[in-house]
Amino acid sequence: MRLALRPYLLIIPALLLTCGILYPFGLGLYYTLFDFSASKPQPDMVRFENYETVFTQDAFWNSAWVTVLYAVGAAAVETVLGVAVALLLHRSSLVGRVLEKILILPLMIAPVIAAIIWKLMLQPSVGVVNYLLRPFGLGGVQWTDTPTGALLSSIAVDVWVYTPFVAILALAGLRSLPTSPFEAAAVDGAGWWYTFRRLTLPMLWPYVLVAVIFRFMDSLKVFDIIYALTEGGPGDSTVVLQIRAYLEAIRFQRYSFGISYTIVLWAVVYLAAMVLVKHLGKIQRKAAEVK
Amino acid sequence: MIRLSGIRKTYGKVTALDGLELDVREGEFFCLLGPSGAGKTTTLKTIAGLEIPDAGTVELDGEDMRGVEPYDRGVAMCFESYALYPHKSAYDNLASPLRSPRHRLPADRARERIGEVAELLGISALLDRPVGRLSNGQRQRVALGRVLVRPARAFLLDEPLSHLDAKLRQQMRAELKAIGAVRRTTTLYVTHDSVEALALGDRIGVIRDGRIVQTGTREEIWYRPHDTEVARAFGRPRINLLPGAIAPDGSFRSADGKVELPMRADAAPGTEVLVGVRPRDIELNGRGHELTGTVYVTEVLGRSVEVTVRLGEQHVSLVAPRGGATGLRPDDPVRLSVRPENLLLFEADRPERPGRRIDHD
Amino acid sequence: MTVKKRLLGWLADAALVLYFVFALFPIAWMVILSLKPTNELFSTYFSFSPTLDGYRTVLGDSEGIPFVRFFVNSLVVSVGAVVLSLLVGLPAAYASARWRFKGSENLMFTLLSFRFAPELTVIIPLFVLYQKLGLFDTYVGMVWVLQLVTLPLIVWIMRSYFADLTPELEQAALLDGYTRKQAFVRVALPLVKPGVAAVSLLAFIFAWNNFVFPLILTSNEAQTVTVGALSFLGGDRPKYNLTAAAALVSVVPPLLLALTIQRYLVRGLSFGAVKS
Numbered sequence: 001m002r003l004a005l006r007p008y009l010l011i012i013p014a015l016l017l018t019c020g021i022l023y024p025f026g027l028g029l030y031y032t033l034f035d036f037s038a039s040k041p042q043p044d045m046v047r048f049e050n051y052e053t054v055f056t057q058d059a060f061w062n063s064a065w066v067t068v069l070y071a072v073g074a075a076a077v078e079t080v081l082g083v084a085v086a087l088l089l090h091r092s093s094l095v096g097r098v099l100e101k102i103l104i105l106p107l108m109i110a111p112v113i114a115a116i117i118w119k120l121m122l123q124p125s126v127g128v129v130n131y132l133l134r135p136f137g138l139g140g141v142q143w144t145d146t147p148t149g150a151l152l153s154s155i156a157v158d159v160w161v162y163t164p165f166v167a168i169l170a171l172a173g174l175r176s177l178p179t180s181p182f183e184a185a186a187v188d189g190a191g192w193w194y195t196f197r198r199l200t201l202p203m204l205w206p207y208v209l210v211a212v213i214f215r216f217m218d219s220l221k222v223f224d225i226i227y228a229l230t231e232g233g234p235g236d237s238t239v240v241l242q243i244r245a246y247l248e249a250i251r252f253q254r255y256s257f258g259i260s261y262t263i264v265l266w267a268v269v270y271l272a273a274m275v276l277v278k279h280l281g282k283i284q285r286k287a288a289e290v291k
Numbered sequence: 292m293i294r295l296s297g298i299r300k301t302y303g304k305v306t307a308l309d310g311l312e313l314d315v316r317e318g319e320f321f322c323l324l325g326p327s328g329a330g331k332t333t334t335l336k337t338i339a340g341l342e343i344p345d346a347g348t349v350e351l352d353g354e355d356m357r358g359v360e361p362y363d364r365g366v367a368m369c370f371e372s373y374a375l376y377p378h379k380s381a382y383d384n385l386a387s388p389l390r391s392p393r394h395r396l397p398a399d400r401a402r403e404r405i406g407e408v409a410e411l412l413g414i415s416a417l418l419d420r421p422v423g424r425l426s427n428g429q430r431q432r433v434a435l436g437r438v439l440v441r442p443a444r445a446f447l448l449d450e451p452l453s454h455l456d457a458k459l460r461q462q463m464r465a466e467l468k469a470i471g472a473v474r475r476t477t478t479l480y481v482t483h484d485s486v487e488a489l490a491l492g493d494r495i496g497v498i499r500d501g502r503i504v505q506t507g508t509r510e511e512i513w514y515r516p517h518d519t520e521v522a523r524a525f526g527r528p529r530i531n532l533l534p535g536a537i538a539p540d541g542s543f544r545s546a547d548g549k550v551e552l553p554m555r556a557d558a559a560p561g562t563e564v565l566v567g568v569r570p571r572d573i574e575l576n577g578r579g580h581e582l583t584g585t586v587y588v589t590e591v592l593g594r595s596v597e598v599t600v601r602l603g604e605q606h607v608s609l610v611a612p613r614g615g616a617t618g619l620r621p622d623d624p625v626r627l628s629v630r631p632e633n634l635l636l637f638e639a640d641r642p643e644r645p646g647r648r649i650d651h652d
Numbered sequence: 653m654t655v656k657k658r659l660l661g662w663l664a665d666a667a668l669v670l671y672f673v674f675a676l677f678p679i680a681w682m683v684i685l686s687l688k689p690t691n692e693l694f695s696t697y698f699s700f701s702p703t704l705d706g707y708r709t710v711l712g713d714s715e716g717i718p719f720v721r722f723f724v725n726s727l728v729v730s731v732g733a734v735v736l737s738l739l740v741g742l743p744a745a746y747a748s749a750r751w752r753f754k755g756s757e758n759l760m761f762t763l764l765s766f767r768f769a770p771e772l773t774v775i776i777p778l779f780v781l782y783q784k785l786g787l788f789d790t791y792v793g794m795v796w797v798l799q800l801v802t803l804p805l806i807v808w809i810m811r812s813y814f815a816d817l818t819p820e821l822e823q824a825a826l827l828d829g830y831t832r833k834q835a836f837v838r839v840a841l842p843l844v845k846p847g848v849a850a851v852s853l854l855a856f857i858f859a860w861n862n863f864v865f866p867l868i869l870t871s872n873e874a875q876t877v878t879v880g881a882l883s884f885l886g887g888d889r890p891k892y893n894l895t896a897a898a899a900l901v902s903v904v905p906p907l908l909l910a911l912t913i914q915r916y917l918v919r920g921l922s923f924g925a926v927k928s
Contacts, residue, residue: 006832007747011759014744014807017736018762021774021800028777036780081671088668095665099672104917106675108910109903110861110878116885116899117678120685120892126694128681160678163671169926172918210925221770224863228882242772249776250868262773269768341823361826374824378842393829437828 028259038253050260059236059244060261067240067265069151070226071219074158079212081159082166083204089167090174100171107164111157115228118157119144147237150230154238157225162218166211173207174200206284213276220269241265292317293338293445293479298347300333300501307333308344309501315445315479317352320468322492323481324524330501331481332371335447338479340364351444362393367443371450373434375422381433382418385409388441408436411470428459439470445477452487464490485525489513497521519637520645522567528597531573531607532565534639541651543636549603552580552629556636556651565646567635570597573609575616579630586623589616600625685896693892706897715884715891719898722880726902729791729866729876730859733798734806734852741806742848746836748807749814760811763804767923771864774800779868789870797865802855805920809854812924813847814840850916857906877902 032050034043054060089096089103106114121129122143130139144150177200185195223242226232232239232247239247241261249258293315300308308330315321325331336342338349340361349356356364367388375384385408388394389401396404409415412432422430431451438446451467452460467473468491482488488495489509496506497517505517516522522530535545541555543566552566575598584602591597596616599608609627619625638646687702710719748756778797779788787793817840825835841848863878870879881902884895910917919927 007751007753007756010743010747011756013740014763014803015755015759017740017799017803018759020796021766021803022762024774024777024781025769027781028773031777031780085668085671088664088671091661091664093661093665093668096668099668101911101914102672102676104910104914105679105907108857108861108906109679110863110906112863112878113861113881113899113903114678116881116895117682119885120895121678121681126892128697131697160675164675165921168918169922172926207926210922214922217768221768223771224878227863227867228885242770245770245772245776246868249772250779255776255780259773259776262770262776265770266773269770270765273765273768336823339823339827341826360831361823362829362831366827368824368827370820370824372818372820374818374820376821376824376839387825388828391825391829391834392831437824441829 029263031256032260032263034256036256038255043256046256050257051264053257054260054264059239060264062236063239063241063244063261064268066151066236066238067220067222070155070158070222070238070240071216073151073155074162074219074222075212075216077155077159078163078166078215079208082163082211083170083208085163085167086170086174089171103164103167105164106161107168109161110224111161112224112228114161115154115157115225118153118160119229122153144230145234147234150234150238154222154226154229157229158219158222161225162215166208166215169211170204170208173204176207177203203287206280206287209276209280209283213273213280216276217269217273220272221265241268292350292352292477294348294350294353295334295338296348296350298334298337298349299345300330300337300342301345307501308337308347311347311498311502313496313503314506315477316494318475318477320473320478320480320491320493322488322495323479323498324483324485324488324492324495325498326483329498331483331498332449333501334498335368335449335479335481338364338445339366339368339447362391365393365442365444366447367438367441367445368447369434369438369449369451371453373430375430375434375437377421377423380419380421381414381425381429384422384433385418385436385440388437394441404440405436408440411439412436427454428456428463431455431463435467439472443476445479446473448478448480450482451480453482453484460487467491486527489525497524516635516648518645518647519565519567519640522635522637522648526569526571528570528608528610530567530569530635531609532567532637533602533605533607534563534565537562537564545603545605547603547605550582550605552634554631554634554636554651556649558636558638558649562649563639564649565637565639567637568607568629568633570608570610572629572633573607574628575609575611576626577628577630579628579633582627582629584625584627586619586621586625588621589619598625600627602627682896682900685892686900688893690891690893706893707901710884710894710897710901715894717880717883719877719880719901722875722877723901725791725794725870725874726860726876726878727905729794729798729874730856732791732795733802733859734855736795737799737802737806737855738848738852741803742810745807745810746814746840749811749817750819760808763807764923766800767804767808769800771800772868775865775868782869789873789875791874793869794865794874794876797869798859798862800865801858801862805855805858805923806851808923809851809920810844810847812919812927813844813851816927817843847916847919850913851920853909853913854917854920857909860906 033045033047035046036043089100121127124130124140124142124145130141133139142149143153181199182195185199221242222240226238226240226243230238232243242265245258245261248254248261295311295313298308298311311334323331323334333342337344340356340359351364382405385405386401389396389404409418412435414429414432414436417425417429422433425433435451452463455463464487480491492509494506494508495512497504505512505521512521513525519532533545533550535543537556537558537560538544539560543552543554558564582602584600587599587601587606589596589598594613595610596613597608597610598616598619599606636649636651638649640646686706688700689703689705692700709715713720748760782788782793821839822835825839830838861878866876866879881898884891884898
């Protein structure tokens with residue numbers, strides 16, 4: 001076997017399989033140039049009309065807004081809560097060491113199952129959450145039945161599932177920090193807050209940012225949780241972009257139009273990834289300087 | 292026998308080997324000396340077939356190795372990192388070549404052979420241990436053992452002693468050449484330590500920037516270094532190099548005019564040169580050319596003393612027996628002497644290359 | 653000082669416990685709910701007479717929902733997806749860790765972009781395509797589309813494991829007289845075996861937990877537990893205890909597996925970006 005050929009032979013199967021996934025993607029891209037739907041199986045070329053419709057629809061801008069609210073809200077809460085949990089676990093108290101072993105449980109539950117679980121708990125009249133809140137005079141919250149409540153509830157489920165994700169990465173980061181700067185700071189008599197702001201946070205930030213990137217980009221394309229918890233309702237209040245695409249393409253069987261939505265979302269995710277990854281590189285260099 | 296001719300190897304924009312020529316004779320112990328990044332490891336891996344050169348040919352026992360896979364080349368290599376299999380015991384590491392399709396021995400013959408090698412290297416008691424539980428020195432022996440355990444056309448040893456502490460290194464250096472298999476087999480030994488090269492090498496090759504600068508016996512390298520950098524690489528304290536020029540009569544005159552050394556240099560008058568004298572070749576009050584200066588500083592090195600002397604605007608260092616240098620204080624006047632045959636003459640160093648040696652009598 | 657420190661320690665532990673109540677209560681509540689008899693479903697909260705009837709109903713395929721078959725389906729398509737990804741992904745991961753060559757980085761980046769691509773971009777065309785090809789609601793169709801989940805994970809993480817392994821170990825094996833294939837099998841593979849095991853389990857979990865692929869690309873024959881659990885919520889009368897039992901049954905395999913690969917999770921979850 002010629003030396004130069006060997007690596008190519010090894011990746012050929014993976015390349016073929018990758019093409020097997022790229023093919024439907026390309027096919028989808030091609031479909032968006034037509035008006036393909038269940039009612040029109042012999043479609044006509046409409047060029048960019050689908051995209052024009054997408055961008056001129058209020059429904060799109062509403063979905064885009066809801067998606068951004070959801071992604072920013074979920075990623076922000078998960079970051080703060082996850083880092084806090086990691087810091088608390090990093091103390092390695094007896095309680096912490098025990099709890100750390102079960103930290104991952106919510107993360108390993110399928111998001112759709114998590115949403116089902118919460119849906120049962122948040123049921124206004126017979127759900128356990130309102131039952132527990134009754135002593136506090138809050139027995140009748142319409143969790144998923146008001147627009148704001150539905151969005152916040154969905155974010156809460158996302159937070160429940162994914163906070164361990166941020167916590168696990170942040171904890172790995174904390175454990176890999178060099179000890180000498182902290183010893184030096186302790187010798188200099190630096191306070192907890194100073195040490196946290198000037199040492200822990202800058203060195204930890206690259207790890208946290210990896211988590212934030214994953215969470216933000218994943219929540220831009222959230223589907224399972226919303227599908228099971230609210231199905232986009234009430235009204236259009238939680239119709240994020242992937243749900244909209246699903247409704248258009250599968251419910252109403254307007255394939256071309258539905259795919260156009262996902263292509264737009266794909267472009268948004270891609271742009272977000274570019275910006276965030278560039279930022280990550282910068283942050284990693286800075287963290288290396290602190291070390 | 293190993294012969295490399297015109298070997299070029301680049302990694303992207305970095306040139307690792309730049310037209311390297313190397314000739315290692317049958318049965319010889321050849322030391323390749325050079326600083327890190329000179330291309331030593333790449334040279335070994337090119338011979339082993341682990342790196343494929345961009346140009347040039349590798350010959351083993353006169354056979355062109357182009358297209359021959361590493362496992363068909365019949366060379367054994369000891370890696371600088373040792374490259375021991377971390378999931379296996381010391382015994383299984385040593386047994387690895389003897390279980391391979393190329394060098395397979397029946398299990399009982401293999402056990403015998405491993406026993407011999409382990410005995411030789413003093414690791415018999417360690418064979419059952421996983422390599423993770425061995426010290427650096429022990430790992431190094433196992434790595435060496437894996438090389439010695441099977442017959443080979445050539446041994447390629449990559450800084451095998453570099454991670455050891457000074458005492459162990461000295462001991463291993465002495466043992467290494469005494470090993471029968473090493474005595475019989477062509478060995479290419481790579482090091483950055485000139486003392487090691489002088490102690491071990493039947494011949495020495497000096498490598499720099501991917502080329503061989505000079506090849507020769509230790510005497511040739513020591514007494515007729517190719518250029519100032521080779522001269523600087525061997526001997527501690529380092530060789531003294533005094534800048535100056537060739538006078539019309541062919542003698543040397545230092546740049547500050549304070550030092551004159553009569554000689555007939557093989558260079559045009561006015562040529563800028565460096566004159567080199569090794570510290571151990573300068574005597575206090577001895578015979579030969581005489582120079583006078585004042586003591587700058589002295590430093591005791593066990594039984595001898597390193598004396599740094601101010602000679603005009605230059606400093607030269609010399610190593611004198613302790614008895615001859617006692618009582619020297621800074622600013623004391625001293626008389627130095629150098630025998631003419633111990634003088635080396637070089638072109639002045641230039642930015643693009645170190646000064647080459649010039650003949651003189 | 654020490655009293656203050658102790659007090660702060662308690663506060664920190666209390667905060668942790670608070671978070672873990674939030675994290676674990678829903679799971680506990682599911683257990684409770686799944687044990688309730690149907691007639692006490694809406695009349696009781698914490699005190700009731702527990703019964704396994706819910707599980708019997710779910711696993712007994714009553715209510716017209718063949719949950720056991722869904723469970724087997726999940727098992728088949730997840731294992732299938734992981735095995736295919738391993739067969740195809742391991743050589744690719746090894747090649748791209750060992751050699752820098754044209755195309756390798758492109759492949760890696762394409763795979764990474766799969767991780768972040770909205771699933772529907774691929775599924776909707778596949779929904780159309782599968783119906784033409786007869787792959788709709790089949791194991792083959794599911795295993796194919798699940799590569800979107802398992803292949804990037806396995807290739808990226810295995811590449812990071814192979815890259816951590818110095819190539820000199822395999823080079824030593826070549827000089828010991830082994831062929832490249834033998835060097836890979838005898839030296840490289842045993843050393844990354846824990847990594848292979850962990851990443852396979854993680855990929856299995858993600859495949860198992862996937863919802864959107866079976867939702868759109870299966871209807872009955874190849875449907876999996878995630879979609880199946882949701883169907884207990886449908887119908888006229890909400891069967892909360894059955895939903896809870898189905899949900900619990902469907903999370904047992906991933907939870908058990910996850911607890912065995914804790915040590916490897918960090919690298920797996922971050923696609924090799926963070927090593928622990």
